[in-house]
Amino acid sequence: MLGSRKYSAPPGRRIVLIGNPNSGKTSIFNALTGAHQKVGNYPGVTVESKEGAYKFEGESFNVYDLPGTYSLTCYSPEERIARQEIMHPKPDAAVVVVDSTNLERNLYLLVQVMEMGANCILCLNMSDEARKAGQQIDVEQMSTLLGFPVVETVAHKKLGIDDLKDAIARSVSDPADPERLVLGDRLDQAISDVEPIVAGAQWRSLVKPFPRWAAIKLLEGDIEAIGWIQENCEDHAAILKHAQNVAEKLADSTGMHPGLYIADRRYGFAAGLLREARVTGMRADARKVSDWIDEVLCHRVLGLPFFLGAMYVIFWLTFTVGEYPMAWIEGGFDFLASWVNQIFDGDSFLRSLIVDGIIGGVGGVVVFLPNILLLYLGLAFLEDTGYMARSAFLMDNLLHRFGLHGKSFIPLITGFGCTVPGIMATRTLENERDRLTTMLILPLMSCGARLPIYMLLIPAFFPDELQAPMLWAIYIIGIVLAAGLAWLLRSTILAGEDAPFVMELPPYRMPTFKAMLSKMWERGRIYIRKAGTIILGLSIVLWALSTFPAKSDYAVDAEVAAGARLSDEEAAARRSAEDLEYSIAGRIGGVLEPVIAPMGFDWKIGTALFGSFAAKEVFVAQMGIIMSLGETGEESDSLRTTLRDEYSPLVAFCLMLFLLVATPCMATVAITRRESGKWKWAALQFGGLTALAYLLSVAVYQIGSLF
């Protein structure tokens, strides 16, 4: 891996941001770069890369937001990437973002970045919070001791950002001396014992790690570093032997394993720095309020009920508050449709395409945007307050029982919005098996795209007082099934050892509305983009499938000619129905009917299900097209009434069940393939879930029909 990455540097200075998770690194990144961001992937791995740029005093700076890490070891892909990025191409400056309220542990990472010989800048973020808690830092003194700039910031209020930019510019033109780090006599002695032999070695690769850092890593017994030496140095055996000897001597003289001793010295450095540069520390009761909230919210007995309650409230709000903007959007699309109808006189394919196909299809999906955005807003609130981490703490015992990880919880809950970002969020899981299990069951977390289906069907078939419990029940069914499948996967094809759960619980923080909105928007955009691209395209395709081939001889005309007494309206409705049955979609529905009949579905549902394989929300659009084509322009009759007339609540329930479990949408299959790296897993997810959905729906319908 060492330096294997091809890199063409864009013009400008290369600045990397590194910091612990929860240090506010991303806020700093946003504050520095504003809207100029590019989100992508590191090559070969599934860790997100973010880069942005800004100009300062005429010079341009390219900023790279490295994954949040606690350390720079070789145990997780995030940490390996972070250190790779600091090593090569060597950044002009490395901004280490730390949480000022938790300096000791955050500075541990700073020490490791210093070890790498990077040109550091220390960014004391959340300084307002720390100051409020009574902590005073002598920034001058700290900067003098460290030998590089130290800047206090409050990222979400954009305070200190100009100072930071100024410090970066200064530091780039006048880099700090990388040899200043002092880790104590015994360790420094051991390091300088190993350093010359690494520095003097012949390296086959052009990239060569900072010798001092390589020496530390060899003493620690870092497997990746040992690998680099073996791969790239001619005399690797001698180097490793020498490092081994020094490490053993160090262990003898300190009575500690070298890895442990080095960590101890890093913490010692951090503590020493704070002793010199911290005027007053945080008050002991600084976290009092947060701890008090935890007493209640994370209570051993009340914690879980509270958590389930919170989820329920979010869903309830989604349902009720969302109704108003939904009505506006609906009205807007109705107005648009009637306006188009006025422009085109008479019947034409173009009018039908625009009104029935495009406006009907896309409108039917966009109308649920408020619900989805509200759900995302709720999740952003949980995330930004810090409650999300608590939920992982509360849920781990349960999740772990089914072979999942407490951290699986965040991707799973993201899946309630959309499966695709949920699957992307499984990247936080360090263990491959945990990741795969979470990924495979994720479609069972009922995504936002299925919400329109429930929103259509539940009010149509169930009385007011049952609507919220019904929605809740559907979500719960998904969760229960997911748990069962996870257990099955972890005890069969994905059996194996567990990954560490050691996780930080930051204090509760008041989220800013702006940050929540931007998070909501970042995710909501995916939904809208889907509506604008895949759904628009599919709406047109499905409209065509349900319009062509056109029928010319209608059975109903023959009946009228033969003397049947039908009103014009009834005759037109019969004609539309015949049109649809004759179309390609109708024929596909007809072919599917014997297969889906045991679930209580007819060919119309079959036609719509066919569309839902492409994307779940298309089901609603398709149902709308089918039903409005089957009617004679009776605009006042809503889709719900039509559905209620045609199907029983049992069929509606089976339909929701089937759509909940079956066949993840195309986008999900594609992302599963990408994230798991193998078609095998995507195929398993697709086939397994569809089979399960079929069996369940048939069972429910057949048993339900007996009563």
Next chain:
Amino acid sequence: MAKIETGALTGSLEDYLETIYLLIRDRKVARVKDIAQARDVKMSSVTPAMHRLAELGFVVYRQREFIELTEKGEEVARKTMARHDLLVRFFHEFLRVSPENADKDACAIEHILSDETTEKLVRFFEFFRACPRASSDFLKTFHGCSVINPDVAECPERQCGFQKRGRRRGARRGVTSLASIEPGHECVIVQVTAKGAIRQRLIDMGMLPNTPVFVERKAPGGNPIWIKLKGFQLSLRKEEAAGVDVTV
């Protein structure tokens, strides 16, 4: 189960039976070459052993063919293996002997043990695992003591001052795992015994010797636990906390 006459079997022949059994189980066939490889001996020394085993009726062996176990042979092999496993577990899980030594010693002892001793050992082992009184603190205290003072062969009870329930005055020097600390109590880390990724993560999080840790609460179901150290808060599973030795 008929008693099998094993008197003519030497330890080394029993070992061969075990190897053949494992080879057949894992690879379906056992050849002289495989056996030599598995036991790290020359093929020329395997062949006479096979002849001897065939003579005694434990294996069916013909030149240049696969070796098969007779019913009798399989039973002896299985018994030897069970005894081996039992000993390894006893040495490793109870006495905390390193896996390598546990395996080596078990290899040496397994052929000598009488059926009676084996039987008693099994019972003792099972009793210890099942009896809640015996398995909880007692064993951990013993392990803790042997970690602190590996060279002193004293009774763990005296050394750790392990006294009657509720009186912890003398337990200050006692070492237990972080997993056994109840919420609301503070302890000090003695050492991190966990391995691999978990060990590194614990160390990176500042769980170093002499660090005070306060156990705040447990999640519903008692797992994971929530701890405070160095001014921040952390959650970890009991299984992970078990890899951290602490004193109260």
